[in-house]
Amino acid sequence: MSSTQIHSPRADISSQSExxxxxxxxxxxxxxxxxxxxxxxxxxxxxxDTRPVATVSHAESHAITGPMTLSQSxxxxxxxxxxxxxxxxxxxxxxxxxxxxxxVSTVLPEEFTARLIDSRSGEEDEATLPTSDxxxxxxxxxxxxxxxxxSIGYQYSRSGNIQRCARIRFKRIPRFNADExxxxxxxxxARAKRVNFE
Amino acid sequence: MPREPKVRELAIVVRGVFNPLGxxxxxxxxxxxxxxxxxxxxxxxxxxxxxxxxxxxxxxxxVTTDRLVFTTQDEGMEGPALDLITGAFRxxxxxxxxxxxxxxxxxxxxxxxxxxxxxxHKLVPKEGLWAGLLEAPGTLSVTVQGKQKEGRKxxxxxxxxxxxxxxxxIYIDANDHFEIRDKAGNNGTxxxxxxxxxxxxxxxLQKTKTAIDTLMEKL
Numbered sequence: 001m002s003s004t005q006i007h008s009p010r011a012d013i014s015s016q017s018e019x020x021x022x023x024x025x026x027x028x029x030x031x032x033x034x035x036x037x038x039x040x041x042x043x044x045x046x047x048x049d050t051r052p053v054a055t056v057s058h059a060e061s062h063a064i065t066g067p068m069t070l071s072q073s074x075x076x077x078x079x080x081x082x083x084x085x086x087x088x089x090x091x092x093x094x095x096x097x098x099x100x101x102x103x104v105s106t107v108l109p110e111e112f113t114a115r116l117i118d119s120r121s122g123e124e125d126e127a128t129l130p131t132s133d134x135x136x137x138x139x140x141x142x143x144x145x146x147x148x149x150x151s152i153g154y155q156y157s158r159s160g161n162i163q164r165c166a167r168i169r170f171k172r173i174p175r176f177n178a179d180e181x182x183x184x185x186x187x188x189x190a191r192a193k194r195v196n197f198e
Numbered sequence: 199m200p201r202e203p204k205v206r207e208l209a210i211v212v213r214g215v216f217n218p219l220g221x222x223x224x225x226x227x228x229x230x231x232x233x234x235x236x237x238x239x240x241x242x243x244x245x246x247x248x249x250x251x252x253x254x255x256x257x258x259x260x261v262t263t264d265r266l267v268f269t270t271q272d273e274g275m276e277g278p279a280l281d282l283i284t285g286a287f288r289x290x291x292x293x294x295x296x297x298x299x300x301x302x303x304x305x306x307x308x309x310x311x312x313x314x315x316x317x318x319h320k321l322v323p324k325e326g327l328w329a330g331l332l333e334a335p336g337t338l339s340v341t342v343q344g345k346q347k348e349g350r351k352x353x354x355x356x357x358x359x360x361x362x363x364x365x366x367x368i369y370i371d372a373n374d375h376f377e378i379r380d381k382a383g384n385n386g387t388x389x390x391x392x393x394x395x396x397x398x399x400x401x402x403l404q405k406t407k408t409a410i411d412t413l414m415e416k417l
Contacts, residue, residue, distance in 0.1 A: 038329075039318025040360035040368075041336035065211040065299020066355075066373045092255050095206070096273035119277075120404075137233040151274030169278055172231050173285045 094167075096153040102127070104146045112142060116150065133168050141170035201414050203304035204364055208276050208403070209269045210283050214295035214385060218250040218261040221286070231285040276403055284395045287388035294385035296378050297352075298394055302406035303371040305361045306414055314366040317417045321358055336360075350398070351377035356409060358417070370413055372406040374398075 099119040106113045110132070116125045129150070134142055141148075148170045155163045222245055227237040236254055243251040251260045257270035257279055270279050287293060308314050318337040322328070328335040341357040352375045361367030376394055378386035 037315055038324050038334060038336050039315025041338045043360050043362045065213060065297050065375045066301055066357075066371065092272060093206075094256070094272040094274045099274060099277075101277065135233070137235055149274065149277045153274060167274055169275070171278070171281055173281050173288065 092158075093156040094151070094153055095156070096151045098152045100125075100150045102148050102150050104142065104144055104148070106144060107131075107142055114148070129168065133166065134170075135168075138168070138170040141172070147171045199309075201306050201308070203306045203414070204367065205271065205303075205305040206273065207269055207271050207303050208279060209267055209299075209301040209303070210279060211297075211299040211301060212266040212283065212287070212295055212391065213264060213297040213299075214266070214293060214388075216261055216263055216266060216293065218263065219245060219247060220290075221250050221259065221261040221266070223252055226282075226286075229285065229289050231282055231289070277400075280395060280399045280403070284392055284399070287391050287395075291387060291389035291392070293388035295388055295391045296385045298376045298378060298391060300374040300399070300402040300406060301371060302403075302410055303369065304410055304414065305363050305367050305369050307361075307364050307367045309366075311366055314360075314368070317368060318360070320417065346376065351379075354405075354409075356413065358413070368414075368417065370410050372409045374402045374406055 100116040101119055102114040102116045104112055104114050105126075108131075111128050111130050113126065113128050116127050117123070118125070131139075131142070138148075148168055150166070150168050152166045153164070155165050157163075223232070223237040223240040223242060226232040227234055232240075232254070239255065241253045243253070249260065249262045252258065256272040256275045257268060260267045266283070268279055268283055270276065287295070308317065321340045322337045324335050337360070339357060339359045341355055344354040344356075346352045346354060353373075355373040355375060357369075357371040357373070359369045359371075361369045363369075376398070378390055378394065380386065
């Protein structure tokens with residue numbers, strides 16, 4: 001199954017110019033007259049407005065992998081009907097002013113040095129950061145070679161608080177150690193013997 | 199005045215064959231993909247054979263039998279979000295998967311109703327064509343699709359609609375879509391998904407951001 005392709009109407013009109021119909025430029029000039037309505041369908045009609053409300057919902061997506069936040073009206077097979085699924089509510093939003101990815105170089109008792117790469121510009125830099133800025137649960141990950149995200153920006157809470165802050169978060173991706181790999185091989189061998197392929 | 203979005207969201211979507219009950223907060227703690235305190239504070243909305251849905255302070259995960267969606271509005275946690283989903287499938291490499299979508303969407307508001315309508319007309323001119331066919335036509339949704347580069351299977355889709363959240367608002371969604379099926383249409387695996395994440399994940403975060411910011415500025 002593939003996404004549905006929708007052709008832009010502007011492209012279709014410009015391709016008709018050879019047949020003598022309006023060129024895109026002429027069409028654009030006409031449209032630039034002030035137009036009071038008819039641009040978009042108003043999905044937030046005023047009370048008393050009897051225009052039909054659009055059925056498009058941001059909870060639905062035309063694409064297979066578009067965001068599909070489950071709306072209250074969506075039913076999941078097997079799910080009890082009375083359970084209504086709520087749209088995602090966030091405790092925190094964060095708008096980043098600056099974003100880096102870092103790699104720890106050295107670790108000292110109260111600070112560590114790291115190589116930083118600006119996530120937006122790609123510029124590299126060296127920095128010394130206080131260990132006190134690392135969360136207690138990430139301290140065990142603080143070691144030379146460890147990778148982390150460093151961001152500075154504004155944090156917005158649902159209660160309306162806005163706070164400027166800097167955050168460090170160490171990367172967590174499972175890495176299998178040698179013992180785990182050997183164990184997996186052993187289990188696979190045992191399973192193969194049980195199946196006894198000839 | 200430069201336009202700024204009212205809402206920014208990132209959504210990572212994986213399609214495949216899943217056991218939702220295998221994606222509860224406790225599993226993410228056991229695999230150390232989340233901090234213990236995060237999983238303790240996670241709000242588990244539902245754990246059912248058909249769906250698991252829980253939220254963290256910085257994002258939320260919903261898993262059904264054929265779709266996994268992780269969303270966040272925390273710009274500083276987009277990299278960790280990618281790591282979280284990569285890690286989940288690295289820990290379950292045999293999981294059948296068939297598509298990945300890295301999605302970014304925004305809502306932004308313009309200064310006047312006239313400006314709002316002008317954008318709708320810019321996207322889909324009404325005079326001459328639509329005005330002759332429909333009574334009071336208005337733009338409901340526009341989607342444009344591009345191809346993936348480097349021969350990858352999939353597409354890059356951008357959708358623009360009036361915002362359902364804000365008056366005189368506009369919603370833009372960029373969907374970076376990757377197919378993971380083979381030529382015969384069979385599912386790929388979690389391991390292949392991780393390879394795709396490694397190859398295109400960071401680039402996709404930047405690509406979707408650039409597309410949306412550019413469009414917001416030019417509309």
